[in-house]
Amino acid sequence: MKTRILLAALLAAAPAVAHDYGVGALSIAHPYAIETPPNAPVAGGYLEITNAGDADDVLVSASVDEAIAGATQLHRMEMDGGVMRMSEVEGGIPVPAGETVVLQRGGLHVMFMQLVEGLEAGAEVPATLTFRDAGPVEVVFAVETRAEAEARAGGGHDH
Numbered sequence: 001m002k003t004r005i006l007l008a009a010l011l012a013a014a015p016a017v018a019h020d021y022g023v024g025a026l027s028i029a030h031p032y033a034i035e036t037p038p039n040a041p042v043a044g045g046y047l048e049i050t051n052a053g054d055a056d057d058v059l060v061s062a063s064v065d066e067a068i069a070g071a072t073q074l075h076r077m078e079m080d081g082g083v084m085r086m087s088e089v090e091g092g093i094p095v096p097a098g099e100t101v102v103l104q105r106g107g108l109h110v111m112f113m114q115l116v117e118g119l120e121a122g123a124e125v126p127a128t129l130t131f132r133d134a135g136p137v138e139v140v141f142a143v144e145t146r147a148e149a150e151a152r153a154g155g156g157h158d159h
């Protein structure tokens with residue numbers, strides 16, 4: 001009985017501990033990707049970065065193991081003459097002091113490219129995010145179904 005209560009407490013505490021990260025004054029909330037077909041060549045990665053410090057920083061790169069993706073870039077999506085275009089962000093993604101930057105579908109995102117296999121819901125993608133000043137931090141992108149990601153986006157921020 002005691003064991004069961006302890007286990008329940010651990011399980012309840014686990015998601016927040018497992019899925020928020022920090023380095024220096026930066027905190028990184030809920031990195032996730034959305035499942036793809038098995039042979040998809042690319043997938044987006046999304047997260048929120050909050051800079052609680054008083055100095056600006058920049059997310060300069062993201063990387064994952066070659067066993068998962070051959071290349072990883074920082075991208076933005078923008079409307080250009082009525083067409084949605086995706087391009088690499090030159091010089092990285094600014095994370096101004098006191099602000100939260102949201103990487104999300106339709107906007108700034110991490111792009112996993114040359115995927116070795118598609119991403120399956122429930123899988124985890126370990127990645128390194130490197131900030132200009134705060135340096136590198138290891139995170140894990142959780143691969144979610146589209147419905148999971150949309151439910152979370154619609155229902156406020158819940159880890």
Ligand SMILES: [Cu+2]
Nearest residue numbers: 075086110111
């Ligand atoms: Cu992209």
